[in-house]
Amino acid sequence: MATLKDVAVLAGVSVKTVSNVVNGYEFVKPENRRRVEDALNATGYRPNLGARNLRRGRTGFIALVVPELSIPYFGELAGGIIAAAAEHDWSVLIEQTQGDRARERKVITDLGPHMVDGAIVSPQAVVPDDIATPGVPVVLLGEHPLPLPLxxxxxxxxxxxxTAVHHLIDLGRTRIAVIGQHPTRGTATQRLAGYRQAxxxxxxxxxxxxALRYHHSDGxxxxxxxxxxPERPDAVFCFNDMLALGAVRVAHDRGLRVPDDIAIAGFDNTEHSAYSVxxxxxxxPDKAALARAAVDLVHRRAIDKEDFPPQDVSIPFALEVRESTTP
Amino acid sequence: MATLKDVAVLAGVSVKTVSNVVNGYEFVKPENRRRVEDALNATGYRPNLGARNLRRGRTGFIALVVPELSIPYFGELAGGIIAAAAEHDWSVLIEQTQGDRARERKVITDLGPHMVDGAIVSPQAVVPDDIATPGVPVVLLGEHPLPLPLxxxxxxxxxxxxTAVHHLIDLGRTRIAVIGQHPTRGTATQRLAGYRQAxxxxxxxxxxxxALRYHHSDGxxxxxxxxxxPERPDAVFCFNDMLALGAVRVAHDRGLRVPDDIAIAGFDNTEHSAYSVxxxxxxxPDKAALARAAVDLVHRRAIDKEDFPPQDVSIPFALEVRESTTP
Structure with missing residues (x-):
């Protein structure tokens, strides 16, 4: 494999100049930059990112821990985090836990500075003791309440x-059901609390x-x-869009009109929700803002070495009113 | 941070026994295993995966390169690959390229043995010269034809x-359109060829x-x-499910009945397709088989160091006939 020196010899410049080009420094003469780029192409030189990161005291990786990527919400979120992380020269390692406590604990416990610079974790089942002292900066995402200084x-x-349930009430619905209750999921606990208040x-x-899981089949x-x-609900609020679309499908199969006979609302605004029938x-939720905020917090702690009290960042959300509740 | 030795002292066993438990070897006395596990919990010992992988001559990572995770097909595929990789003790690094040739080339060029043991790449736009000599074993996924020994x-x-188009023909449709043609995408080229044959x-x-991209809005x-x-098609074959569901939505908005007035078929069998209306x-496609086959090939080359001619593994597919084509 070609070395920096090979490239320097071919380009007729110093190793330092090649290094400046490879590392993206600005103050390189255009003529020298062109010669180096030609030589880089000719030799097929690959920067040793591992060594470079080692010099910089970082691994170049952050971990993203989610329940399952096949849930479109997490697919969209992961896409946003990979994009935001790329702006900080990070590659993203993705681990799936299926929302299982033992797997969440194992994945989080294995995180360490030998492996990643930091982590973004969307937990569903861990308890505080499981992740009391993570080995790297960790940002928690989502709804699972953990009284930890993270x-x-x-x-x-x-x-x-x-907000969602009040929307259904405002439409005059009186038998409003909720789909998604789950005894150990933070998501479920908080959304159920909001439903109960309304x-x-x-x-x-x-x-x-x-709902055991949050797929169409569960809904x-x-x-x-x-x-x-015996008494049919006239509205249903579901804890994610897949549950809601599963519910819409069953209403349709039973010959019920949505929303006339039964109004149905979801949660997440995944891409499909604007196009379903x-x-x-x-x-x-503003998923792009959420991804950016999480990546920025990891960067401030892991790379800028800032020291500040644990932040609790609240990202805005909106209620998107569409046909499944308003005729 | 606790060491293996700290754990051994607390458990009253040898360092070797602790190591056997941590590495998951089977032949440890149940009594010793229990004592080691208690001591592991008490000390909060974390195995240094970096060092372990270094000893084993592997990084413990593989890369998965896809266009975008927010497309459910890639979300589902990534979920399957992470699951298959976990069985080989691999964590998966995911890079997104948006199907852009420059980004695909950069991501693939940056792959190297200092970073990952191997890679699974779903390319959309690279040409053979871009990835002629990857630094680690690479398995190509999908439809972009690259005449390379990979x-x-x-x-x-x-x-x-x-098969999809013949299904529409068999239903008696005569004005069958296709949505998804794209000049540089392998996916589009191959599916268009099949359409044209039928x-x-x-x-x-x-x-x-x-279609510029393959989202609902493009469909x-x-x-x-x-x-x-001037002359409306009576059937449409779309190159993925999101295009098809976007097309279904527009047909619905125009007051057309699907499939009576216009039959619509998709590609990928993403989870939503069984529940849409x-x-x-x-x-x-058998996505689980696809994920397993790709991970196994990387493992045989990268870890088992097997030497064999480039494989071209064809994964089975089925036509799922549902309501959008058959009343």
Whole structure:
């Protein structure tokens, strides 16, 4: 493999000049830069990123820990984080936990400065003791409440859920069910709390259906169970868009009109929700802002070596009203 | 940070025994294993994966290079590859290229043994010279044809596209359009070839609409353009599910019944296609088999150091017939 020196000899410049070009420094004469670039192409020189990062005291990697990439919300989020991380010269290592506590604990425990400069973790099941002392700066994402002195970036899920349910109440719906309850998921706990507040404020009765995971099939199963109850709900708020689209499908199969007979709202504003038939009313977190905020916090601690109290960054959200609730 | 020795002292066993437990060897007395596990928890010992991998002559990482994770097909594929890689103790680094040739070339050129043990690359735009001599074992995924001596795992896209179009022909459709043509994308080139074969075999006329990217909005735009032509198509084959669902949405907005007035088929069998209204007829590649085959090939070359001729592994696919083509 070609070395810096090979490139320098071929270009007729000093090793230092080649190094300046490779490292992207600005003050290189245009003529020399051109000669170096030609020589780099001719020799096929590859910078040793490992060695370069070692010199800089960084690994060049950050970890992103999510439940599962096949859930479009996490796919979209991961895409945003990879883009934001690339601006800081970071490559992103992605680990999946399936929201399982043991896997979350293992992945987080294995993080260390020999492997990554920092991590962005979207936990679903770990308890504080599991990640009390991470070996690198960790930013927590999302809704799982962990009373730890770690940075956190998320949206106000209680308010977001209340907002969605108040929208259904404002439409005159009185039998409003919720799909997604789960005993150990922070997401579920906070969104259920918001639902309960709104239902109590309106003097209505709670109708709660659990979901084991948050895929279309889970939403379809929960909706089937709700529609089999003696009194049918006239609205359903689902804890993510996949649950909601599964529910829409079952309503359709039962010959119910959405939203006339039953209004359905989701959460996440994943790309499909604007194009489904009917299009889906949903809570839209600012995913790009969330990705940027998380990456910036890791960078400030891991690379800028800033010392500051744990941050709790609240990212804005909006209610996107579409056809599944408004005819 | 606790060392192996600290753990051994606390557990009252040898360092070797601790090492055997940490490395997952089977032949450790249950009593000793329990004591070591307690001591591991008590000390918060973290194995130095970097050092371990160095000893083993591997980095512990493989790279996955895809256009964009926010496309559900790539999200699902990445999930499968992370799962398959975990079985080989690999963490997966994911890079996004947006299907841009310069970014694809840069990402692939930067791969090297200092960074990853191997790579799985889903290219869309690179030409052979860009990746003629990768620094680590590379498995190419998908449809971009590169006449290089590298392993390749994919499905027979020409046949798959022909199968989808023949299905539309068998339903009696005669004005069958295609959405997704793109001058530099391998995916588009191969699927277009299959479409053209089927159309020619049936003596029909080609109706081709391009797509800049493969999101819902691109499908909606192409469908709008097709429906504005003097003679409306009675069927559309789209090069992925997102294009197809965007097209379904536009048909719905124009008051057309799918499939009665216009049949629509997609490609990829992403999770949503079974639940959309109408559910989507689509080509279903065996994504889990694809992920496993790619990871296994990297492992055989990178870790087992096997030497064998470049493999071209063809993964099976099926046509999933659903409501968007059959009433």
């Amino acid at each position: 940075d956190h970036v998320g949206i106000d899920n209680v308010t977001a859920a209340r 239902i109590a404020e309106a003097g209505l009765t709670e109708i709660v259906a659990p 379809a199963l929960a909706m089937t169970e709700l529609l089999d109850r 009917p299009s889906l009313t949903t809570i839209a | 392993d390749h795992v994919g499905i027979d896209n020409v046949t798959a596209a022909r 159309i020619a075999e049936a003596g029909l006329t080609e109706i081709v609409a391009p 909606a735009l192409a469908m709008t353009e097709l429906l504005d032509r 109408p559910s989507l007829t689509t080509i279903a």
